[in-house]
């Protein structure tokens with residue numbers, strides 16, 4: 001058995017029973033694990049569908065150019081599809097994007113335009129404006145615009161919804177999903193509600209996003225907008241793809257809970273998922289008192305954790321946020337130093353932290369500094385000279 005190319009492997013992701021991470025809940029919880037897509041996220045589905053719809057409608061013709069403003073998973077999916085289908089791919093990113101992310105996109109032939117992060121979306125220099133302008137200037141180009149392109153939600157209506165319905169044999173009672181553009185939540189929810197209107201649709205949102213307030217009051221309140229760390233969920237605009245009428249409940253989750261739960265998920269289920277997957281599972285925990293024995297919960301995990309190695313899976317970063325008690329795991333092994341004995345490692349309340357005394361910590365740092373100093377004497381001398389010390 002073989003497939004023609006990697007695009008044939010998009011979709012049909014597994015539904016995995018969370019037997020350990022959700023063991024304390026009264027019902028079964030299943031995860032729809034979207035990292036099994038070849039581009040490691042749910043965005044493969046929408047990118048492929050939006051591009052093929054543009055081909056069908058004649059907006060995109062052979063040899064054309066695909067343009068999108070994206071710093072995340074959608075860019076990766078578009079780059080992958082463009083490489084297979086032979087399109088030129090231009091992605092505009094903000095200067096916040098890491099070098100790793102840029103390299104990832106370039107590896108599949110995408111052209112990357114880095115735009116300043118500190119400007120308003122309407123500013124001609126913003127990554128939205130630049131993408132829009134390029135789509136007007138470049139002949140036979142197509143700007144996907146995932147926030148406003150209705151084919152985003154449609155892709156999930158046609159694939160994710162039917163898959164979940166079949167995989168649960170129609171027994172699903174709750175669907176829990178992060179809301180960003182709203183495509184994954186709305187498209188899937190529309191299909192599920194058509195099969196059984198009693199299915200509860202739970203949208204997951206971030207503190208600092210306008211979505212929950214808009215759903216509650218119908219009011220777009222810019223005062224709700226605040227910076228937050230989780231990537232992918234929440235918005236500072238009202239995206240066209242968000243079908244608020246399908247949502248039964250919005251749950252807000254914190255940056256910290258999302259990070260901690262994602263890390264626990266990796267340890268307990270060996271599912272190393274993205275930051276927003278931690279948010280989605282945390283939302284399930286927050287509705288625990290609404291669940292009963294016969295319920296069947298499906299929670300959608302949007303992407304893979306490998307994109308967050310510098311953040312939630314980095315102990316130093318977690319420590320800097322104040323979410324890890326000690327940076328123990330970031331202390332390198334020093335030759336001759338005895339590794340801590342198991343009885344010295346006392347798990348605190350949360351399984352991801354270790355207790356270590358302050359003195360022991362200082363001691364470890366001193367040893368590390370001494371080794372470092374000896375090894376890099378020459379560079380330190382040079383640096384001191386350069387600084388005139």
Ligand SMILES: Cc1ncc(COP(=O)(O)O)c(C=O)c1O
Nearest residue numbers: 179180181182183184232276302
């Ligand atoms: C990691 C991650 N989680 C969740 C979402 C939200 O999905 P949607 O845009 O379909 O609402 C996104 C979207 O960008 C994402 O990248």
